[in-house]
Amino acid sequence: MTRPPTAAQRRVIDAADPVTGRLRGTEAQLAALVGRGLAFRHPRPPHDCFLTPAGHRIREAAPEPPRAAEAAQESAGAGGVFAARVGGEEEPAAGPSRAREVHSAWQGLLELRRMTNPDGAADRPCGWERTHLVRAAALALEAAGHRPAGPDGD
Structure with a gap:
C-alpha cells in the first residue's frame, strides 16, 4: 500500500472539479500527484492536470484508519461498466462518482x-439509440437531472 497524500496534496485533490476532476495547484504539487499516479497531465496545451480513478477514490473516501483503507483499496479494484438506471436493478451509489459517470456517458x-x-448533427438520435431505446432514454433523463423512479413507482 502506498502512503497517503500529504495535507497539501489532499487539499488539491479535494478542490478538484467535481465533474471533470481538473486540478489547480502549484507545479510542484501537480507534479507530485502525477508521479504518484493520482493525476495525469493532459497531452494537449495547456497541459492541465486531471484526477485519475485512484485520485477520485481518494477524494471520495473519508479519512479511514490504515487497515480499513487497505480493505477499501482491494474492493475498489472490482469496478464495473457504466449502466443507465432503467429500473429493477440495485440502486448504485449516488454522489459525485455517479454524476461523473452520467456526464461521461x-x-x-x-x-x-x-x-x-x-x-x-448531435441533436438527433443515432442508430445505437434506436436499437437501445430504454437505455438511451434512461441515460438522457438521468443526464438531464431526473431521478429514476424506484420499484414502487416513487
Missing part, C-alpha cells in the same frame, strides 16, 4: 451521434 453518446449521423 452522455458526452460519449453525443460524440456517437456526431460520428454516426451523416451530417455530424
Whole structure:
C-alpha cells in the first residue's frame, strides 16, 4: 500500500472539479500527484492536470484508519461498466462518482451521434439509440437531472 497524500496534496485533490476532476495547484504539487499516479497531465496545451480513478477514490473516501483503507483499496479494484438506471436493478451509489459517470456517458453518446449521423448533427438520435431505446432514454433523463423512479413507482 502506498502512503497517503500529504495535507497539501489532499487539499488539491479535494478542490478538484467535481465533474471533470481538473486540478489547480502549484507545479510542484501537480507534479507530485502525477508521479504518484493520482493525476495525469493532459497531452494537449495547456497541459492541465486531471484526477485519475485512484485520485477520485481518494477524494471520495473519508479519512479511514490504515487497515480499513487497505480493505477499501482491494474492493475498489472490482469496478464495473457504466449502466443507465432503467429500473429493477440495485440502486448504485449516488454522489459525485455517479454524476461523473452520467456526464461521461452522455458526452460519449453525443460524440456517437456526431460520428454516426451523416451530417455530424448531435441533436438527433443515432442508430445505437434506436436499437437501445430504454437505455438511451434512461441515460438522457438521468443526464438531464431526473431521478429514476424506484420499484414502487416513487
